[in-house]
Amino acid sequence: MQQPTDRPVIAEFVDVHRHYVMGENVVRALDGVSMQVRKGDYLSIMGRSGSGKSTMLNILGCLDRPTAGRYHVGGRDVSQLDDNALSDVRGREIGFIFQSFNLIPQLTVLENLEVPLFYQGRVGRESREKAEHLAERVGLGGRLEHRPNELSGGQQQRVAIARALMNDPLFLLADEATGNLDTSTEKEILDLFDTLRPDGVTIVVVTHNPNVAARSDHTLWLKDGQVESWIDNRAAGGAQ
Amino acid sequence: MIADMLRVVRLGLKSLMVHKLRSSLTTAGILFGVASVIAMLAVGEGAGEETLKRFRDMGVTNVLIRSVKPEETQQTSSSSMTSILGYGLFYPEADRIQNLLPQSTVVRVREFQRGVMRGENWRSTVIVGTEVAFLPVTNMKVQEGRWLTELDMQKQANVCVLGASLGKILFPLENPVGQTVMVGIEDRFTVVGVLEYQGRAAGPNGTTLDECAFVPMSSSRRRFGDTIRNPSTNRWEAVELHEIKVKLPSPEEVEPGANVLRTMLQPVHGPKGDIEITVPLELLREQERQRQMFNLVLAIIASISLLVGGIGIMNVMLATVTERTREIGIRRALGAKKRHIVQQFLVEAGVLSALGGLVGVGLGMLVPQAITHFFKQNTIVEPYHVLLAFCISAAVGVVFGIYPAWRAANMDPVEALRHE
Incomplete structure (x- = not known):
């Protein structure tokens, strides 16, 4: 199990089930998962395909709701919220990072960065300054007016990370964030994650890549929709 | 609020610029619709005008x-x-x-x-x-x-x-x-x-x-x-x-007066057929009725072309929504609510048709002049017709944009993000 700490819990699964009805069968994608994410955690979620990783990611990201059980984000039960309220939670509390970067192609880097704040009605000088600051932070200070297709994969992912940080989320939720990158770029991105941690950024990565998981503090192994094991990578000496 | 709206409009323009040819072709549908509404109404207004003036000059009483x-x-x-x-x-x-x-x-x-x-x-x-x-x-x-x-x-x-x-x-x-x-x-x-x-x-x-x-x-x-x-x-x-x-002292007395005159003159001149009684007011009314009918027919024909333009917009917006499923997923993940997505695509459809409407207004005001110049046909462009045509065009965009926008907003974010 997870080691107890005194850092506050920011996300918590309480016996979460997610069942899909496929014709006659019920697929138990998640079958009673309980876990906690504390502020400052660097957690990886691993498992084979079909283990329930994606389902867990969707629920963690408030893109989907559990069939049963509760999911708390920042102390608030979000498992029964409607679409509108869930959108708000996504927009305020969660920073998504995707495998395929998912920048909006027709927008510039700056405009892409401003998207999350736009939906909270916070576009203006504040968002611009913040975008400039974060672009600087991820090492893309001079690229604000570029389009995504003018950037390399690694650079695009840096923009995506900056975008995920725009709303000061409770945690970053990365879905195979380095899956589309070569090894050296992968290392750059993982190094970038490390540089964010001293600021208290909480990171949850969903991956099937052991090298990526090894960089996190803890790894949660999923199997058949249940938590198979927790691994403390620092204790195992897996981390640098 | 206004700044936000401007931003949405700017975003809409940007997205439309991605497919310049497609957007301009769609715009053309509305453009010709609006131009034909204005031009046809102008021809309709102008058509009877000379006759009407002649009758008015004869004196309505x-x-x-x-x-x-x-x-x-x-x-x-x-x-x-x-x-x-x-x-x-x-x-x-x-x-x-x-x-x-x-x-x-x-x-x-x-x-x-x-x-x-x-x-x-x-x-x-x-x-x-x-x-x-x-x-x-x-x-x-x-x-x-x-x-x-x-x-x-x-x-x-x-x-x-x-x-x-x-x-x-x-x-x-x-x-x-x-x-x-x-x-x-x-x-x-x-x-x-x-x-x-x-x-x-x-x-x-x-x-x-x-x-x-x-x-x-x-x-x-x-x-x-x-x-x-x-x-x-x-x-x-x-x-x-x-x-x-x-x-006669007033327009109300024209009709009874004319009947008295007809009755009086009929016995002498009726068989010979050597007089002609003209009642400008009757002619005026008849002409106006005809002109209204004519205008109505023209307006209906022109509206059909606007309708066709609207269908074009719907078609393109449906294609756009499918094409940008991924973008919709991204936006939803980043906190966009359904209404934000609806707004985005409605504005896009509105911009598309309003642009068409704007150019259409220009063309619609030129065509009557050309008709007057080359065919010596009197035309009258009524400002309120122009305004009407433009508003209809914008409305067409919004109305035909509703269904595509609704479809975009109701996509499952998870599915949308997975879309290639």
């Missing part, structure tokens, strides 16, 4: 009774060389009309084709012999000098008033008032006044009233008599009065 030459039968034309063909209205009939309709103003008119000469300037025109009331009944005004008076009538004075154009022709440089002109070959008339320019107000024998000269009824009768030789058939015709104008 007037009833005009004109003498017309009856259709010639074989019998009469064979004996034509010797006999005088008499037809039309008689002098006493004007008095009978006045007795029947005491409230009305009755004006008798005689018309003779004559040459009018002043020095080297000569013009063949119509000499209108008439009465004092002619001026108020026809709604004309004196520009200079005076109009004919009762005294002129009594004295059978050789005085005349010139239409504006005739005045210019005969007296290009000097003031005609007080000068004399030669009418026909032997009669000298003193010009006492010149009328205001009327524009296209139709006059007798294919002239306009601006080209006529006006003399007292009595003088006309004394100088020119009642018989004239028709130059085209080379035979003598006798007409006492060419026209009786009856001005």
Whole structure:
């Protein structure tokens, strides 16, 4: 199990089930998962395909709701919220990072960065300054007016990370964030994650890549929709 | 709020710019729709306008009774060389009309084709012999000098008033008032006044009233008599009065008045077919009805092209939504609510059609001018038609954008993000 700490819990699964009805069968994608994410955690979620990783990611990201059980984000039960309220939670509390970067192609880097704040009605000088600051932070200070297709994969992912940080989320939720990158770029991105941690950024990565998981503090192994094991990578000496 | 809206519009433009050709083709659908609405309405408005003006110039409270030459039968034309063909209205009939309709103003008119000469300037025109009331009944005004008076009538004075154009022709440089002109070959008339320019107000024998000269009824009768030789058939015709104008006190009394006149004149002139009763008000109403009908048909045809444009917009927006499923997923993941997505695609559809509408308005205002220029067809662009067409175009975009936008907003974010 997870080691107890005194850092506050920011996300918590309480016996979460997610069942899909496929014709006659019920697929138990998640079958009673309980876990906690504390502020400052660097957690990886691993498992084979079909283990329930994606389902867990969707629920963690408030893109989907559990069939049963509760999911708390920042102390608030979000498992029964409607679409509108869930959108708000996504927009305020969660920073998504995707495998395929998912920048909006027709927008510039700056405009892409401003998207999350736009939906909270916070576009203006504040968002611009913040975008400039974060672009600087991820090492893309001079690229604000570029389009995504003018950037390399690694650079695009840096923009995506900056975008995920725009709303000061409770945690970053990365879905195979380095899956589309070569090894050296992968290392750059993982190094970038490390540089964010001293600021208290909480990171949850969903991956099937052991090298990526090894960089996190803890790894949660999923199997058949249940938590198979927790691994403390620092204790195992897996981390640098 | 406004800044946000501007941002959404700018975003919409950006997205549309990604597919320039597709967007412009879609815009073209609306463009031609709007242009055709404006152009067709302009043609419709213009089409009846000249006729309407002619009827209005006749006076909406007037009833005009004109003498017309009856259709010639074989019998009469064979004996034509010797006999005088008499037809039309008689002098006493004007008095009978006045007795029947005491409230009305009755004006008798005689018309003779004559040459009018002043020095080297000569013009063949119509000499209108008439009465004092002619001026108020026809709604004309004196520009200079005076109009004919009762005294002129009594004295059978050789005085005349010139239409504006005739005045210019005969007296290009000097003031005609007080000068004399030669009418026909032997009669000298003193010009006492010149009328205001009327524009296209139709006059007798294919002239306009601006080209006529006006003399007292009595003088006309004394100088020119009642018989004239028709130059085209080379035979003598006798007409006492060419026209009786009856001005009724109000438009409401025009119809009953006209019926009284028809009943009164029918026994004498009906069988001969030698008069024609014109009621400008009836013609005006009929013309207006026709024009409204015409406009309606044109507007419907034009609206169909807008509808087609709208379907084009819907088609393109559906394609756009499918194509940008991933973008919708991203936006949803980043906190966009359904209404944000709806708003985004509605604005895009609105921008698309409003752009078409804007260019369409421009084209729609040019086309009528071209039609006027090349086909000599009168057109009138009403500002409210332009506004209407533009608003309809914007509305078309929004209405036909609703379904695609709704589809975009109701995608499952998870599915949308997975979309390749």
